Amino acid sequence: MSTPRTDSDVAGALSLVAQLHRQTDYMRAELRHLRQDMAQVRTEFSETHGARMLEANENLVLAALRSETMAETAVSDLGELQCASQRDALLRLAIDSANIGEWEMDLSTGAMIHSLRHDMCFGHDERQLEWSVDTFLKHVHPDDRDEVTQGLAQATRQLSDWQAVCRVVWPDASVHWISIRGGILHDSGHPARLLGIITDVTAVRQAEASRKKLESLELENHQMQESSRLKNQFISNMSHELRTPLNAIIGFSDLLVMGLVPEGSPKHREYLGHIGGSARHLLHLINDVLDMSKVESGKFEFFPEPVDLQQLVSELGDVLHTSLQRKSIQFAIKIDEALKSLVIDPARLKQVLYNYLSNAIKFTPSGGHVTVSAHAEGPDQFRLEVEDTGIGIAPDDLPRLFVDFQQLDASYSKLHQGTGLGLALTRRLAEAQGGSVGVRSTLGLGSVFHVVLDRVHQAQPRGSA
Amino acid sequence: MNSPRVLIVDDNALNVELARVVLQAAGVAVDCAADANQAVDQITAFEPDLILMDIQMPGMDGLELMRRLKASPQNQGIVVVAFTAYAMNGDQAKMREAGCDGYIAKPIDVATFTATVLSFLDAHQGIRRA
Numbered sequence: 255m256s257t258p259r260t261d262s263d264v265a266g267a268l269s270l271v272a273q274l275h276r277q278t279d280y281m282r283a284e285l286r287h288l289r290q291d292m293a294q295v296r297t298e299f300s301e302t303h304g305a306r307m308l309e310a311n312e313n314l315v316l317a318a319l320r321s322e323t324m325a326e327t328a329v330s331d332l333g334e335l336q337c338a339s340q341r342d343a344l345l346r347l348a349i350d351s352a353n354i355g356e357w358e359m360d361l362s363t364g365a366m367i368h369s370l371r372h373d374m375c376f377g378h379d380e381r382q383l384e385w386s387v388d389t390f391l392k393h394v395h396p397d398d399r400d401e402v403t404q405g406l407a408q409a410t411r412q413l414s415d416w417q418a419v420c421r422v423v424w425p426d427a428s429v430h431w432i433s434i435r436g437g438i439l440h441d442s443g444h445p446a447r448l449l450g451i452i453t454d455v456t457a458v459r460q461a462e463a464s465r466k467k468l469e470s471l472e473l474e475n476h477q478m479q480e481s482s483r484l485k486n487q488f489i490s491n492m493s494h495e496l497r498t499p500l501n502a503i504i505g506f507s508d509l510l511v512m513g514l515v516p517e518g519s520p521k522h523r524e525y526l527g528h529i530g531g532s533a534r535h536l537l538h539l540i541n542d543v544l545d546m547s548k549v550e551s552g553k554f555e556f557f558p559e560p561v562d563l564q565q566l567v568s569e570l571g572d573v574l575h576t577s578l579q580r581k582s583i584q585f586a587i588k589i590d591e592a593l594k595s596l597v598i599d600p601a602r603l604k605q606v607l608y609n610y611l612s613n614a615i616k617f618t619p620s621g622g623h624v625t626v627s628a629h630a631e632g633p634d635q636f637r638l639e640v641e642d643t644g645i646g647i648a649p650d651d652l653p654r655l656f657v658d659f660q661q662l663d664a665s666y667s668k669l670h671q672g673t674g675l676g677l678a679l680t681r682r683l684a685e686a687q688g689g690s691v692g693v694r695s696t697l698g699l700g701s702v703f704h705v706v707l708d709r710v711h712q713a714q715p716r717g718s719a
Numbered sequence: 720m721n722s723p724r725v726l727i728v729d730d731n732a733l734n735v736e737l738a739r740v741v742l743q744a745a746g747v748a749v750d751c752a753a754d755a756n757q758a759v760d761q762i763t764a765f766e767p768d769l770i771l772m773d774i775q776m777p778g779m780d781g782l783e784l785m786r787r788l789k790a791s792p793q794n795q796g797i798v799v800v801a802f803t804a805y806a807m808n809g810d811q812a813k814m815r816e817a818g819c820d821g822y823i824a825k826p827i828d829v830a831t832f833t834a835t836v837l838s839f840l841d842a843h844q845g846i847r848r849a
Contacts, residue, residue, distance in 0.1 A: 490807050494775065497804035501826035502733040508829035509737070514744050528733050 352453070359387060359436070359448040361410055366390070375432050375454045377424025395421035395429060409448070413438045416448065419455065431459040495539055499532035542675045545605075549682040556599040556687060558711040563596055563638075564589045567626050570607055574615060581620045590629035593636055597710040602683055603638075609680045610640040610703045617644035618700070631706055635689070639704045647695040655693055656681040680705070687711055723840055724748045726767035728758040728784070729802065730776045734825065738771060738802070738832070745833040755779035759787075762794065769840050771802040771823070774814065782817045789818055798843045800836065 349356065355372030359365075364387040373382045376393045387406070394402050398420035409416035416436045421429050436450025506525040509515055515522045548554045567587050571578070578585050607626070614624045622643040631637040647655065656677050681691045684705050695701035725747050729735045732753075739749045750765040752758035754776055762770070770788075774781040781801065788794045800821035801814035811822045821839035823832075 490805065490810075493807055494804040497806060497825045498731060498734070501804065502737060504826040505737040505741070505829055506733075509740060512829065514740070528736075532733065 349451075355452040357436075357450055357452060358439075359450070361446055361448055364388065372452050375430070375452050376422055377426060377428070377430070393422045395423055397421070409436070409438075416450070430454055430456040492539075492543070496536065499536045499539075502528050502532040503536070542679055546675055546679050546682065549679065549686055552686075554683075554686050556602060556711060558597045558599050561596045561598050561600045561603065563593060563628055566600055566604060567607065567628075570604060570611060571626075573608070574611055577612070577615050578624070581615065581618065581622070583615060583618055583621070584623045586623065586625040588625060588627040590627075593628055593630050593709075595709065596636065598707060599687070599711065602687065603707075606680050606683055606705055607638065607640070609676045610705075613676065613703070614640050614642035614644060614701075618642045619644070622700075630709070634708055634710070635706050636709050637704055637706045639702050641700065641702045643700040646697040646699050646701055647693070648697050652693060652695065656691055722746050722748050723769065723837060724750075724765065724767045725769050725771060725836065726750050726752065726758065726761055726765055727771045727802070728752045728755070728776070728781065729771070729773035730754055731773070734773070734802075737829075738827070741827075741829055741832050742836065747833065747836075755781075755784040758784060762788070762797070767797060769798040769800060769836065771800050771836065772819070774801055774803040774805055782814070782819075785818055798840050800839050 353371060355375050356369040357372045358367040366385050366387065366389075368382070368385050370381050373380070373385070376382075376390075382389070391399060391403060402418050402420050405418050406416055408414070415438070417434070419431065419433045422432050423429055431454070432452055433455045434450060434452045436448045439447045439449040506529050510522065510525055515525060545554070564587065567589065571585055571587065574585075611624065611626070618624060623641075624643075625641045626638070627641070628636060628638045677691075684691045684707060687707055688711070689705060689707035691703070691705050693701055693703045725742055727735050727738050727742075727749060729738070729751075730753050735751050735753070739751060742749050750761055750767065752761045756779070758770070758772075761767075770785075772781040772785060776784075779787075781803070785799045788797060788799065798820045799818070800823055801811075801819040802823050802825070803810070803814070804825040805814075806824035811824075814822050820843055821836075823835060828835075
């Protein structure tokens, strides 16, 4: 038979462990062991409860043994007591090795019983004689105090478990992190006490903070490297794209200056044309680069005015007439007649549309179709689409399309030249006007690029959000 | 001595025209190809001493074309000069590393272009003679 004294001790140990269980991994096993009891050797089955708690990066195993003697019913008092003291020793070892402080709180008075290790969590090397809930709360960092107070009040009110991780201020003014947990202890049916543990988790918090800092630095570094790589690639592309027309400009002017081509001859005129054409191409490139940097620095200004979309698109068609004709591309315009009263910066809209159209023409084989269509979108916006029957874009490449400095084909063998700015600039222009861009495409069949813009562009005065 | 024979491989018509006119004015026999595939045909038909090779071209790029050329024994003697607007630090070393015998950056200097091109030819033939 077991004595009440022994029962009580075991229950107390179990109560503590059970409170830990709720927050931690829990295991239960039935162990068979031999026990020498008085003069006899018996076989017993014990149920073992263990709680594993991760604290301060150490695996701490708290275990409590409860003897459920299944083979025998008659157990001597001496045996029980020995068993109980073993359990206590084990529990003590676990608590000590994990640097766990213990405390008990009288819920009616706020008075507390506390271990030295509890006090050490608050920066005291010696046992504190005066300690209460108020003393505790005074030690909590002012920024955490309200939350801790509320949490404790709620646990007391609802008679539920309490858990807090917060900062405490030590007497030397240094700030430390503690983890505190408690559970209601039912004393002869009346919940009167909160029983709990406390650990200093400063090291864990610091390690965690360092790890996070390291992670974010690594990410930052990676992003910087990637951005630097893209910029280098962009500069290399830019240099190549600028040198190509410059080769014609400088080379043909040298030829003419050196008198290698008779003045007034058809070749002379042709070479002058090459110089002019290449210079204009160069200007276009430079304008794109400048626009890009203006949009990037938020210095782009828009001048909205009433716009006749049908007329604007027709004008662009005229500008692109030669390229359209060269590849025998059928060009169609489908503007919804209901789409009226647009107020938008016509030059910027043209720029966006020109980028889409020149891309469409560039990537559409001879005899293909390019169509511009427009209709209202939602109550305030409109959608402009440029559809082509070109080579299309692989799904994997779609996300890279509108990214600065990115060209789908970055190899030397790239079929289509460019600075990698056109679509990125288009996106920036649309977004700077509160709009958006997008594309859908089927490889080999064609692409549809779109821009969605406000029908009436409210140009924001500079400086306002 | 026969006039040197130069094949220009470049997809940019203006670049080709400029280099052709400058070289021809100096008495160099010139033929042109607009891409790597055309170049392969022209090499057989024209038998150039030197190829001015643009690096960025549609389809097969210049470096790949050069590797293929150098891999076949009958083309070993052809001097290949990178003729490119890739003129950043390290570009020349990259082209040389890939096996180019010479490197000319665009824009070209019309006054010295022919001499520069032919110097690569001389250097190469000098090495072979030595």
